Amino acid sequence: MMNTLSRAKLRSISAAALLIGLAACQPSTSEKTTDDMASKTSSDVAKPVKIERSPTKNAYFGDTHVHTKNSFDAFIVGTRTKADDAYRFAKGEAIDNGEGHQIKLDGPPLDFYAVTDHGEYMGVIAAMRDKDSHISKTETAKSIFGLFGGSREDRMNAFIEIGTTIVTGEEIEDIYDRDFIDNAWAENVAAAEKHNEPGKFTTFAGYEFTAMEILGSIEDNLGAVNLHRNVIFEDAAPKRLFTTLDSPNPEDLWTWMNSERAAGRNVISIPHNSNGSNGQMFDLAKTDGTPFTTEYASNRIKNEPIVEMTQIKGTSETHPLLSPQDEFADFELYEILIGSPTRSKVDTGSYVRPTLGRGLKLEAELGENPYQFGFIGASDTHVSAPSLSEENHFGKFANDMQPDVRGSVPPEGAKAWPEGFEIAPADLIAATQYGASGLAGVWAESNTREDIFNGMKKKETFATSGPRIRLRMFAGENYEPTILTKPNLTELAYAGGVPMGGELKAQTKSPTFLTWATQDPNGKPLQRMQIIKVTPAGEAIYDVACANGSAINLATHRCADNGARVDLSTCATNDSTGVAELKSIWEDPDFKAGEAAAYYVRVLENPKCRWSTWDAVRNGTPPNPKMHTTLQDRAWSSPIWVK
Numbered sequence: 001m002m003n004t005l006s007r008a009k010l011r012s013i014s015a016a017a018l019l020i021g022l023a024a025c026q027p028s029t030s031e032k033t034t035d036d037m038a039s040k041t042s043s044d045v046a047k048p049v050k051i052e053r054s055p056t057k058n059a060y061f062g063d064t065h066v067h068t069k070n071s072f073d074a075f076i077v078g079t080r081t082k083a084d085d086a087y088r089f090a091k092g093e094a095i096d097n098g099e100g101h102q103i104k105l106d107g108p109p110l111d112f113y114a115v116t117d118h119g120e121y122m123g124v125i126a127a128m129r130d131k132d133s134h135i136s137k138t139e140t141a142k143s144i145f146g147l148f149g150g151s152r153e154d155r156m157n158a159f160i161e162i163g164t165t166i167v168t169g170e171e172i173e174d175i176y177d178r179d180f181i182d183n184a185w186a187e188n189v190a191a192a193e194k195h196n197e198p199g200k201f202t203t204f205a206g207y208e209f210t211a212m213e214i215l216g217s218i219e220d221n222l223g224a225v226n227l228h229r230n231v232i233f234e235d236a237a238p239k240r241l242f243t244t245l246d247s248p249n250p251e252d253l254w255t256w257m258n259s260e261r262a263a264g265r266n267v268i269s270i271p272h273n274s275n276g277s278n279g280q281m282f283d284l285a286k287t288d289g290t291p292f293t294t295e296y297a298s299n300r301i302k303n304e305p306i307v308e309m310t311q312i313k314g315t316s317e318t319h320p321l322l323s324p325q326d327e328f329a330d331f332e333l334y335e336i337l338i339g340s341p342t343r344s345k346v347d348t349g350s351y352v353r354p355t356l357g358r359g360l361k362l363e364a365e366l367g368e369n370p371y372q373f374g375f376i377g378a379s380d381t382h383v384s385a386p387s388l389s390e391e392n393h394f395g396k397f398a399n400d401m402q403p404d405v406r407g408s409v410p411p412e413g414a415k416a417w418p419e420g421f422e423i424a425p426a427d428l429i430a431a432t433q434y435g436a437s438g439l440a441g442v443w444a445e446s447n448t449r450e451d452i453f454n455g456m457k458k459k460e461t462f463a464t465s466g467p468r469i470r471l472r473m474f475a476g477e478n479y480e481p482t483i484l485t486k487p488n489l490t491e492l493a494y495a496g497g498v499p500m501g502g503e504l505k506a507q508t509k510s511p512t513f514l515t516w517a518t519q520d521p522n523g524k525p526l527q528r529m530q531i532i533k534v535t536p537a538g539e540a541i542y543d544v545a546c547a548n549g550s551a552i553n554l555a556t557h558r559c560a561d562n563g564a565r566v567d568l569s570t571c572a573t574n575d576s577t578g579v580a581e582l583k584s585i586w587e588d589p590d591f592k593a594g595e596a597a598a599y600y601v602r603v604l605e606n607p608k609c610r611w612s613t614w615d616a617v618r619n620g621t622p623p624n625p626k627m628h629t630t631l632q633d634r635a636w637s638s639p640i641w642v643k
Helices: 035-039 072-076 083-090 124-128 139-145 152-168 178-195 250-262 294-303 352-366 449-457 481-485 489-496 611-619
Strands: 011-013 018-020 058-066 112-115 202-209 212-214 224-226 229-233 267-271 306-311 374-377 439-444 461-464 470-476 497-499 512-518 526-535 538-546 581-587 597-605 634-637 640-642
Touching: 058 083, 058 202, 058 229, 058 306, 058 449, 072 124, 072 152, 083 112, 083 178, 112 178, 124 139, 124 178, 139 152, 152 212, 178 202, 202 449, 229 250, 250 267, 250 294, 267 306, 267 449, 294 352, 306 461, 352 526, 352 538, 352 597, 439 449, 439 470, 470 489, 470 597, 470 634, 470 640, 481 489, 481 581, 489 497, 512 526, 512 538, 512 597, 526 581, 538 581
Parallel strands: 058 112, 112 202, 306 374, 374 461
Antiparallel strands: 011 018, 058 439, 202 229, 212 224, 229 267, 374 439, 439 461, 461 634, 470 497, 470 512, 512 581, 526 538, 526 597, 597 634, 597 640
């Protein structure tokens, strides 16, 4: 059996931890941009409109991690859509996935969107294939796409060299044309300005800072650890980006971001795929190996107030080995280094839950917490469009829609899985481990750049694994149980405490936590709502609301089984066992005055078929025995810190 990328004759670039394939390349059209595009701001294109504002805030859903043809890895595997197409998709239109299939959102349009192409060589690979571009005349372009480029292996090695420079920071001179890259960035900025509609649909200019660290030497072929960030601008954007070809050190990125902020351009960066970082994303030392300082901790959290904790390449909440008491921890794990069959290490610094405890320890030492971050979800799509539906999952890359190449049906047309079947290490690289996730949620007063960006800075954000579950969390000293039935519940909650992302100080007794979740109208009903507590000493999980009002076992802190089941032969579910809404008022039975803690909410839907099982049902064959057959989609609030 071969996965999506190996079927397309793609190969792993261990040095850059990217998947590429020359066989997927197709001719592109010539697209020109001009320098003046980057100077556009929303005031140039937006018409004055009356913005309806809500002081108790609304939930807005979007994606802050989207790749188009301007990303070198997306283009090489067949993506031909631009930023303009990506924004049209988010507004509800259908677009081409790169292999002639029309893809469209399952559900209503999104509220906000950010195209975040890789800053390194932005637009360059597409231009290498474009005969009207001067980039196509370079020796590097000819070595890959030219008539006399040599054997396939020669062409592949030439492309691998490009990917390697993204890790090493040593650019290839003939294609590293900063003016051209600036114009590609200007094209993306112009598309964001064109589609921004204050009060209706919000766009952000953004890009990916593709930091990685090679394990061993390039020749060792051991892969690389992921230190990627998405850089998001509130409104005005610079004409030139800071990428790993300027410096692969994230600390240098933050210095540049500070200078951008000083110049009036508000910006944050969002780490992602910490699950593939071998513990380095949330480490205990700086990049140069020296210990954290108070100044470092303060600078880091200022620049990175939220982290991406779920996406197509897995969920970075926690791991069963780190949270053995959490029966729901084994959820859409991606357990290899990105673009490599090398297994990633299960380390505290790779997952956000244990890192919350690490941050509290650091705060006790430094007086500042570098890891007091909120949570957000995003897709990391490479076809301009997030695939958020299990039933209609179209994957990350153009050819991920084919069941036989994403490992969900038996190989070579067989009607059963071979005895002793195993997934080959190389096949783990791509679609077999991809999930239909994730989605960003932000509580904001209006659907505008200012308010949504402010919600991200304040960490009033939540992550979902795909469904549009609305999730709220507050903590205060005097919430009464009757508040749950008040028509002005939210107003009272804000007046009496702090929302997710907030902090309560000097508590002598447990705060009262107010939690509230409503299901996606197009999704499965909710099964349970939990509060997860993290301290420097460990973690604890408490169910706080159960479907149909069933009692919580006081010894185990768990809801009773609500009887939700999935028929694997048809994917039918008994949805009456779940509920549309869960609310709770809760106090920590194990609260210790003086012990710092972070609390966040996790709400779970009833189980349903995973995308791989849907493929098997449609194919009339058993599900892949090496994949989970069902899953429980979920949402996570940002934490509230009690100190």
